[in-house]
Amino acid sequence: MECSELRQRKQTPGLKSDNDVVEKPQGFEDTKPRLKHGIPMQLLRSLLLATWFNCCCVIILATQLIGSPLYFINKDYYYSYMALTKQSFGLVITALTQWGCPTYVRVSGDESVRGQIHLSKDGRLKTQFSERLVLIANHQVYTDWIYLWWIAYTNQMHGRIFIILKESLKYLPIIGQGMAFYGFIFMARKWLADKPRLQHRLEKLKTQMSGSKSGSPQYDPMWLLIFPEGTNLSLNTKRRSDEYGQKQGLPPLKHELLPRSTGLLFCLQQLRGTVDWVYDCTVAYEGPSKGSYPDKYFTLRSTYLQGRPPTSVNMYWRRFAMSDIPLDDPKEFDTWLRARWTEKDELLDEYYETGRFPTALAGSIDAEDVSDVQREAASKGFVETHVRLGHWTELGRIFMVLTGVAFLCRLPKVFGLWD
Secondary structure, three states, X not given: OOHHHHHOOOOOOOOOOOOOOOOOOOOOOOOOOXXXXXXHHHHHHXXXXXXXXXXXXXXXXXXXXXXXXXHHHOHHHHHHHHHHHHHHHHHHHHHHHHHHOOOEEEEEEOHHHOOOEEEXXXXXXXXXXXXXXXXXEOOOOOOHHHHHHHHHHHOOOOOOXXXXXXXXXXXXXXXHHHHHHHOOEEEOOOHHHHHHHHHHHHHHOOOEOOOOOOOOOOEOOEEEEEOOOOOOXXXXXXXXXXXXXXXXXXXXXXXXOOOOOHHHHHHHHHHXXXXXXXXXXXXXXXXXXXXXXXXXXXXXXXXXXXXXXXXXXXXXXEEEEHHHOOOOOHHHHHHHHHHHHHHHHHHXXXXXXXXXXXXXXXXXXXXXXXXXXHHHHXXXXXXXXXXXXXXXXXXXXXXXXXHHHHHHXXXXXXXXXXX
Protein backbone atom coordinates (compact mmCIF):
# COMPACT_ATOMS: atom_id res chain seq x y z
CA MET A 1 0.00 0.00 0.00
CA GLU A 2 1.46 3.35 -1.04
CA CYS A 3 1.31 6.37 1.25
CA SER A 4 -0.52 8.32 -1.45
CA GLU A 5 -3.31 5.76 -1.38
CA LEU A 6 -3.75 6.24 2.34
CA ARG A 7 -4.20 9.98 1.90
CA GLN A 8 -7.08 9.37 -0.51
CA ARG A 9 -9.09 7.27 1.92
CA LYS A 10 -12.39 8.69 3.08
CA GLN A 11 -14.18 8.36 6.37
CA THR A 12 -16.62 5.49 6.64
CA PRO A 13 -19.78 6.39 8.56
CA GLY A 14 -20.29 4.50 11.80
CA LEU A 15 -23.14 2.10 12.40
CA LYS A 16 -26.23 2.90 14.32
CA SER A 17 -26.82 0.98 17.51
CA ASP A 18 -29.03 -2.06 17.34
CA ASN A 19 -30.30 -4.52 19.89
CA ASP A 20 -28.84 -7.40 17.93
CA VAL A 21 -25.25 -6.18 18.03
CA VAL A 22 -22.83 -4.75 20.51
CA GLU A 23 -23.34 -1.13 21.48
CA LYS A 24 -21.52 1.50 19.47
CA PRO A 25 -19.08 3.92 21.03
CA GLN A 26 -20.63 7.34 21.53
CA GLY A 27 -18.44 9.72 19.59
CA PHE A 28 -14.73 10.05 19.24
CA GLU A 29 -13.62 12.47 21.91
CA ASP A 30 -10.55 12.96 24.03
CA THR A 31 -12.29 11.89 27.19
CA LYS A 32 -10.87 9.56 29.74
CA PRO A 33 -13.33 6.68 30.27
CA ARG A 34 -15.37 7.23 33.39
CA LEU A 35 -14.43 5.34 36.51
CA LYS A 36 -17.14 2.70 36.70
CA HIS A 37 -16.24 1.32 40.11
CA GLY A 38 -15.46 2.93 43.45
CA ILE A 39 -12.77 1.77 45.86
CA PRO A 40 -14.87 -0.99 47.54
CA MET A 41 -15.87 -2.50 44.19
CA GLN A 42 -12.30 -2.16 42.91
CA LEU A 43 -11.07 -4.14 45.90
CA LEU A 44 -13.70 -6.81 45.36
CA ARG A 45 -12.95 -7.02 41.64
CA SER A 46 -9.24 -7.17 42.39
CA LEU A 47 -9.80 -10.07 44.77
CA LEU A 48 -12.08 -12.03 42.45
CA LEU A 49 -10.17 -11.47 39.21
CA ALA A 50 -6.75 -11.96 40.80
CA THR A 51 -7.94 -15.16 42.49
CA TRP A 52 -9.33 -16.51 39.23
CA PHE A 53 -6.26 -15.55 37.20
CA ASN A 54 -3.67 -16.76 39.72
CA CYS A 55 -5.45 -20.05 40.36
CA CYS A 56 -5.62 -20.73 36.63
CA CYS A 57 -1.94 -19.87 36.21
CA VAL A 58 -0.99 -22.25 39.02
CA ILE A 59 -3.10 -25.00 37.46
CA ILE A 60 -1.55 -24.42 34.03
CA LEU A 61 1.99 -24.48 35.47
CA ALA A 62 1.20 -27.70 37.37
CA THR A 63 -0.13 -29.17 34.14
CA GLN A 64 3.08 -28.19 32.37
CA LEU A 65 5.23 -29.80 35.06
CA ILE A 66 3.25 -33.03 34.79
CA GLY A 67 3.89 -33.16 31.06
CA SER A 68 7.51 -31.99 31.11
CA PRO A 69 8.99 -35.55 31.10
CA LEU A 70 7.58 -35.93 27.59
CA TYR A 71 10.55 -33.86 26.39
CA PHE A 72 12.83 -36.83 27.07
CA ILE A 73 10.39 -39.38 25.65
CA ASN A 74 9.03 -37.81 22.47
CA LYS A 75 9.59 -34.17 21.55
CA ASP A 76 6.62 -34.10 19.16
CA TYR A 77 4.32 -35.12 21.99
CA TYR A 78 5.99 -32.61 24.30
CA TYR A 79 5.49 -29.61 22.01
CA SER A 80 1.89 -30.62 21.26
CA TYR A 81 1.21 -30.96 24.98
CA MET A 82 2.69 -27.54 25.73
CA ALA A 83 0.61 -26.08 22.91
CA LEU A 84 -2.48 -27.31 24.75
CA THR A 85 -1.35 -25.54 27.93
CA LYS A 86 -0.77 -22.40 25.87
CA GLN A 87 -4.33 -22.70 24.58
CA SER A 88 -5.46 -22.78 28.20
CA PHE A 89 -3.74 -19.48 28.94
CA GLY A 90 -5.33 -17.94 25.86
CA LEU A 91 -8.72 -19.03 27.22
CA VAL A 92 -7.90 -17.55 30.64
CA ILE A 93 -7.04 -14.07 29.36
CA THR A 94 -9.99 -14.08 26.95
CA ALA A 95 -12.39 -15.01 29.75
CA LEU A 96 -10.76 -12.44 32.05
CA THR A 97 -11.34 -9.75 29.41
CA GLN A 98 -14.88 -10.90 28.66
CA TRP A 99 -15.95 -10.95 32.31
CA GLY A 100 -13.77 -8.27 33.88
CA CYS A 101 -13.62 -5.58 31.20
CA PRO A 102 -15.92 -6.22 28.22
CA THR A 103 -14.03 -4.85 25.24
CA TYR A 104 -15.48 -3.68 21.95
CA VAL A 105 -13.32 -4.40 18.89
CA ARG A 106 -13.50 -3.08 15.33
CA VAL A 107 -11.43 -4.95 12.74
CA SER A 108 -10.66 -3.91 9.16
CA GLY A 109 -7.88 -4.36 6.64
CA ASP A 110 -6.70 -3.82 3.09
CA GLU A 111 -7.12 -5.95 -0.04
CA SER A 112 -4.34 -8.33 1.00
CA VAL A 113 -6.52 -9.84 3.76
CA ARG A 114 -9.79 -9.84 1.84
CA GLY A 115 -11.87 -12.90 2.66
CA GLN A 116 -9.87 -13.69 5.82
CA ILE A 117 -11.95 -11.74 8.37
CA HIS A 118 -15.54 -12.78 9.11
CA LEU A 119 -18.32 -12.76 11.67
CA SER A 120 -19.60 -16.18 12.69
CA LYS A 121 -23.27 -17.07 13.16
CA ASP A 122 -23.25 -15.96 16.78
CA GLY A 123 -21.51 -12.66 16.03
CA ARG A 124 -18.00 -13.67 17.06
CA LEU A 125 -14.92 -12.75 15.07
CA LYS A 126 -13.46 -15.51 12.94
CA THR A 127 -10.17 -15.06 11.08
CA GLN A 128 -8.57 -17.29 8.48
CA PHE A 129 -4.97 -16.15 8.44
CA SER A 130 -2.08 -18.41 7.49
CA GLU A 131 -1.05 -21.19 9.90
CA ARG A 132 2.57 -20.03 9.70
CA LEU A 133 3.30 -16.33 9.80
CA VAL A 134 5.33 -13.59 11.42
CA LEU A 135 3.10 -10.97 13.04
CA ILE A 136 4.34 -7.41 13.55
CA ALA A 137 2.43 -4.59 15.21
CA ASN A 138 2.86 -1.13 16.68
CA HIS A 139 3.07 -1.21 20.46
CA GLN A 140 0.64 1.23 22.10
CA VAL A 141 -0.01 -0.15 25.60
CA TYR A 142 0.76 -3.22 27.69
CA THR A 143 -2.52 -4.90 26.74
CA ASP A 144 -1.66 -5.09 23.02
CA TRP A 145 -0.47 -8.68 23.31
CA ILE A 146 -3.71 -9.74 25.02
CA TYR A 147 -5.84 -8.57 22.10
CA LEU A 148 -3.45 -10.10 19.55
CA TRP A 149 -3.52 -13.42 21.44
CA TRP A 150 -7.30 -13.22 21.21
CA ILE A 151 -6.96 -12.74 17.43
CA ALA A 152 -4.96 -15.98 17.43
CA TYR A 153 -7.86 -17.58 19.34
CA THR A 154 -10.27 -16.50 16.58
CA ASN A 155 -7.97 -18.35 14.15
CA GLN A 156 -7.63 -21.46 16.38
CA MET A 157 -3.94 -20.62 16.75
CA HIS A 158 -3.91 -19.57 20.42
CA GLY A 159 -1.83 -22.64 21.25
CA ARG A 160 0.74 -21.95 18.55
CA ILE A 161 1.61 -18.32 19.20
CA PHE A 162 5.17 -17.41 20.17
CA ILE A 163 6.03 -13.96 21.51
CA ILE A 164 9.38 -12.17 21.60
CA LEU A 165 9.48 -10.20 24.86
CA LYS A 166 11.87 -8.62 27.32
CA GLU A 167 13.95 -10.88 29.54
CA SER A 168 12.77 -9.40 32.84
CA LEU A 169 9.35 -11.03 32.36
CA LYS A 170 11.00 -14.44 32.64
CA TYR A 171 11.47 -13.87 36.37
CA LEU A 172 7.80 -13.23 37.17
CA PRO A 173 6.62 -15.92 39.63
CA ILE A 174 4.59 -18.70 37.98
CA ILE A 175 3.84 -16.67 34.82
CA GLY A 176 7.51 -16.46 33.87
CA GLN A 177 8.01 -20.20 34.24
CA GLY A 178 4.84 -20.81 32.27
CA MET A 179 6.04 -18.60 29.41
CA ALA A 180 9.34 -20.50 29.35
CA PHE A 181 7.38 -23.73 28.83
CA TYR A 182 5.41 -21.99 26.06
CA GLY A 183 8.66 -21.48 24.16
CA PHE A 184 8.48 -17.69 24.30
CA ILE A 185 11.70 -15.90 23.34
CA PHE A 186 13.21 -13.63 26.01
CA MET A 187 15.49 -10.82 24.84
CA ALA A 188 17.99 -8.85 26.94
CA ARG A 189 18.21 -6.11 24.26
CA LYS A 190 21.93 -6.80 23.89
CA TRP A 191 22.34 -8.19 20.40
CA LEU A 192 25.55 -10.14 21.05
CA ALA A 193 23.81 -12.02 23.86
CA ASP A 194 20.40 -12.20 22.20
CA LYS A 195 21.45 -13.49 18.77
CA PRO A 196 22.53 -17.04 19.81
CA ARG A 197 19.44 -17.71 21.95
CA LEU A 198 17.16 -16.23 19.27
CA GLN A 199 18.73 -18.45 16.64
CA HIS A 200 18.30 -21.48 18.89
CA ARG A 201 14.60 -20.77 19.41
CA LEU A 202 13.98 -20.02 15.74
CA GLU A 203 15.50 -23.36 14.78
CA LYS A 204 12.84 -25.04 16.90
CA LEU A 205 10.16 -23.04 15.04
CA LYS A 206 11.28 -24.72 11.82
CA THR A 207 10.37 -28.17 13.10
CA GLN A 208 8.89 -30.36 10.39
CA MET A 209 5.76 -32.38 11.07
CA SER A 210 6.56 -36.05 11.58
CA GLY A 211 4.79 -38.53 9.35
CA SER A 212 4.18 -36.10 6.49
CA LYS A 213 3.39 -38.04 3.31
CA SER A 214 3.71 -35.10 0.92
CA GLY A 215 6.85 -34.52 -1.08
CA SER A 216 7.37 -31.02 0.28
CA PRO A 217 8.26 -30.42 3.94
CA GLN A 218 5.35 -29.70 6.26
CA TYR A 219 6.08 -27.44 9.21
CA ASP A 220 4.31 -27.10 12.53
CA PRO A 221 1.77 -24.25 12.78
CA MET A 222 3.32 -21.12 14.25
CA TRP A 223 2.56 -17.45 14.79
CA LEU A 224 5.63 -15.44 15.81
CA LEU A 225 4.68 -12.09 17.35
CA ILE A 226 7.28 -9.32 17.49
CA PHE A 227 6.94 -5.62 18.27
CA PRO A 228 9.69 -3.95 16.20
CA GLU A 229 9.50 -0.80 18.34
CA GLY A 230 10.84 -2.84 21.25
CA THR A 231 8.64 -1.25 23.91
CA ASN A 232 5.30 0.49 24.23
CA LEU A 233 4.61 4.12 23.35
CA SER A 234 4.95 6.62 26.19
CA LEU A 235 6.26 10.12 26.78
CA ASN A 236 9.72 8.86 27.75
CA THR A 237 10.05 6.20 25.05
CA LYS A 238 8.86 8.66 22.39
CA ARG A 239 11.43 11.23 23.50
CA ARG A 240 14.23 8.64 23.34
CA SER A 241 13.02 7.40 19.96
CA ASP A 242 12.95 10.92 18.52
CA GLU A 243 16.43 11.63 19.87
CA TYR A 244 17.73 8.42 18.27
CA GLY A 245 16.05 9.31 14.97
CA GLN A 246 17.57 12.78 15.04
CA LYS A 247 21.07 11.33 15.45
CA GLN A 248 20.41 8.96 12.53
CA GLY A 249 18.90 11.69 10.38
CA LEU A 250 15.45 10.07 10.40
CA PRO A 251 12.22 12.06 10.56
CA PRO A 252 10.15 11.38 13.72
CA LEU A 253 6.84 9.57 13.57
CA LYS A 254 3.74 11.21 15.03
CA HIS A 255 2.04 8.26 16.73
CA GLU A 256 4.71 5.56 16.99
CA LEU A 257 8.27 4.83 17.96
CA LEU A 258 10.83 4.27 15.24
CA PRO A 259 11.04 0.52 14.51
CA ARG A 260 14.32 -1.33 15.00
CA SER A 261 15.04 -3.68 12.13
CA THR A 262 17.89 -5.88 13.39
CA GLY A 263 15.88 -8.48 15.34
CA LEU A 264 13.02 -8.69 12.86
CA LEU A 265 15.39 -9.06 9.90
CA PHE A 266 17.22 -11.89 11.66
CA CYS A 267 13.91 -13.66 12.39
CA LEU A 268 12.75 -13.37 8.80
CA GLN A 269 16.09 -14.54 7.44
CA GLN A 270 16.09 -17.58 9.72
CA LEU A 271 12.47 -18.48 8.87
CA ARG A 272 12.80 -17.84 5.13
CA GLY A 273 11.56 -20.82 3.17
CA THR A 274 9.29 -21.96 6.00
CA VAL A 275 7.04 -18.89 6.26
CA ASP A 276 5.32 -17.22 3.31
CA TRP A 277 3.67 -14.20 4.93
CA VAL A 278 4.31 -11.32 7.29
CA TYR A 279 1.07 -9.97 8.78
CA ASP A 280 1.00 -6.41 10.04
CA CYS A 281 -1.53 -5.06 12.54
CA THR A 282 -1.97 -1.36 13.27
CA VAL A 283 -3.64 -0.96 16.67
CA ALA A 284 -5.43 2.15 17.93
CA TYR A 285 -7.41 2.77 21.12
CA GLU A 286 -10.43 5.01 21.16
CA GLY A 287 -10.30 7.76 23.76
CA PRO A 288 -6.92 9.51 23.57
CA SER A 289 -6.78 12.46 21.20
CA LYS A 290 -4.33 12.89 18.38
CA GLY A 291 -0.84 13.39 19.76
CA SER A 292 -1.54 11.98 23.23
CA TYR A 293 -0.32 8.70 24.69
CA PRO A 294 -2.71 5.79 25.34
CA ASP A 295 -0.56 4.47 28.19
CA LYS A 296 -1.86 7.35 30.36
CA TYR A 297 -5.42 6.13 29.82
CA PHE A 298 -5.24 2.34 29.63
CA THR A 299 -3.14 0.39 32.10
CA LEU A 300 -3.65 -3.15 33.33
CA ARG A 301 -4.99 -1.71 36.58
CA SER A 302 -7.45 0.70 34.99
CA THR A 303 -8.61 -1.87 32.44
CA TYR A 304 -9.10 -4.91 34.65
CA LEU A 305 -9.51 -3.60 38.17
CA GLN A 306 -11.15 -0.21 37.74
CA GLY A 307 -13.43 -1.33 34.93
CA ARG A 308 -12.16 1.22 32.41
CA PRO A 309 -11.33 -0.69 29.22
CA PRO A 310 -10.91 1.24 25.97
CA THR A 311 -14.14 2.46 24.40
CA SER A 312 -13.04 0.44 21.40
CA VAL A 313 -9.92 -1.37 20.20
CA ASN A 314 -9.37 -0.80 16.49
CA MET A 315 -7.22 -2.99 14.26
CA TYR A 316 -6.16 -2.60 10.65
CA TRP A 317 -4.60 -5.68 9.04
CA ARG A 318 -2.25 -6.05 6.07
CA ARG A 319 -0.04 -8.86 4.87
CA PHE A 320 3.19 -8.93 2.87
CA ALA A 321 4.73 -11.81 0.95
CA MET A 322 8.13 -12.84 2.26
CA SER A 323 9.31 -13.05 -1.35
CA ASP A 324 8.65 -9.30 -1.77
CA ILE A 325 10.63 -8.22 1.30
CA PRO A 326 14.34 -7.32 0.82
CA LEU A 327 15.98 -9.74 3.25
CA ASP A 328 19.50 -9.81 1.79
CA ASP A 329 20.45 -6.19 2.44
CA PRO A 330 20.07 -4.79 5.98
CA LYS A 331 19.91 -1.19 4.73
CA GLU A 332 17.19 -1.99 2.19
CA PHE A 333 15.24 -3.91 4.82
CA ASP A 334 15.54 -1.04 7.28
CA THR A 335 14.19 1.31 4.61
CA TRP A 336 11.36 -1.14 3.85
CA LEU A 337 10.39 -1.42 7.51
CA ARG A 338 10.45 2.33 8.10
CA ALA A 339 8.27 2.79 5.00
CA ARG A 340 5.70 0.41 6.50
CA TRP A 341 5.80 2.35 9.78
CA THR A 342 5.33 5.61 7.90
CA GLU A 343 2.22 4.09 6.32
CA LYS A 344 1.04 2.99 9.76
CA ASP A 345 1.59 6.53 10.99
CA GLU A 346 -0.68 7.82 8.22
CA LEU A 347 -3.23 5.14 9.06
CA LEU A 348 -3.20 6.35 12.66
CA ASP A 349 -3.40 9.95 11.45
CA GLU A 350 -6.59 9.09 9.58
CA TYR A 351 -7.92 7.20 12.57
CA TYR A 352 -7.46 10.15 14.90
CA GLU A 353 -9.07 12.48 12.36
CA THR A 354 -12.10 10.33 11.50
CA GLY A 355 -12.45 7.75 14.25
CA ARG A 356 -12.04 4.95 11.68
CA PHE A 357 -9.33 3.12 9.84
CA PRO A 358 -9.71 2.79 6.05
CA THR A 359 -12.21 0.16 4.92
CA ALA A 360 -10.85 -1.41 1.77
CA LEU A 361 -11.65 -4.83 3.20
CA ALA A 362 -15.04 -6.34 2.44
CA GLY A 363 -15.84 -8.61 5.35
CA SER A 364 -18.40 -11.39 5.38
CA ILE A 365 -20.88 -12.99 7.76
CA ASP A 366 -21.35 -16.74 7.98
CA ALA A 367 -25.07 -16.63 8.60
CA GLU A 368 -28.33 -15.40 7.14
CA ASP A 369 -30.14 -14.67 10.41
CA VAL A 370 -28.09 -11.66 11.46
CA SER A 371 -29.07 -8.03 11.81
CA ASP A 372 -28.95 -5.56 8.94
CA VAL A 373 -26.51 -3.51 10.99
CA GLN A 374 -23.98 -6.36 11.13
CA ARG A 375 -24.39 -7.06 7.44
CA GLU A 376 -23.96 -3.37 6.61
CA ALA A 377 -20.76 -3.24 8.65
CA ALA A 378 -19.28 -6.21 6.82
CA SER A 379 -20.24 -4.79 3.43
CA LYS A 380 -18.53 -1.50 4.30
CA GLY A 381 -15.30 -3.22 5.11
CA PHE A 382 -15.10 -3.81 8.85
CA VAL A 383 -16.52 -6.13 11.46
CA GLU A 384 -17.45 -5.28 15.04
CA THR A 385 -17.74 -7.57 18.01
CA HIS A 386 -16.64 -8.11 21.60
CA VAL A 387 -13.67 -10.06 22.91
CA ARG A 388 -15.29 -13.27 24.11
CA LEU A 389 -15.10 -17.04 24.20
CA GLY A 390 -17.15 -19.30 21.96
CA HIS A 391 -18.70 -20.86 25.07
CA TRP A 392 -17.84 -20.83 28.76
CA THR A 393 -17.47 -24.63 28.75
CA GLU A 394 -14.18 -24.21 26.86
CA LEU A 395 -12.64 -23.30 30.21
CA GLY A 396 -13.00 -26.93 31.27
CA ARG A 397 -9.91 -27.71 29.19
CA ILE A 398 -7.78 -25.85 31.72
CA PHE A 399 -8.59 -28.39 34.42
CA MET A 400 -8.68 -31.59 32.35
CA VAL A 401 -5.18 -32.89 33.08
CA LEU A 402 -5.23 -32.26 36.84
CA THR A 403 -8.73 -33.73 37.05
CA GLY A 404 -7.52 -36.82 35.21
CA VAL A 405 -4.48 -37.19 37.45
CA ALA A 406 -6.62 -36.82 40.57
CA PHE A 407 -9.00 -39.47 39.26
CA LEU A 408 -6.15 -41.89 38.53
CA CYS A 409 -4.69 -41.32 41.99
CA ARG A 410 -8.04 -42.15 43.54
CA LEU A 411 -8.61 -45.37 41.59
CA PRO A 412 -6.49 -47.59 43.88
CA LYS A 413 -8.49 -46.42 46.90
CA VAL A 414 -11.77 -46.98 45.09
CA PHE A 415 -10.81 -50.57 44.31
CA GLY A 416 -9.48 -51.22 47.79
CA LEU A 417 -5.82 -51.38 46.84
CA TRP A 418 -5.01 -48.82 49.52
CA ASP A 419 -6.14 -48.98 53.09
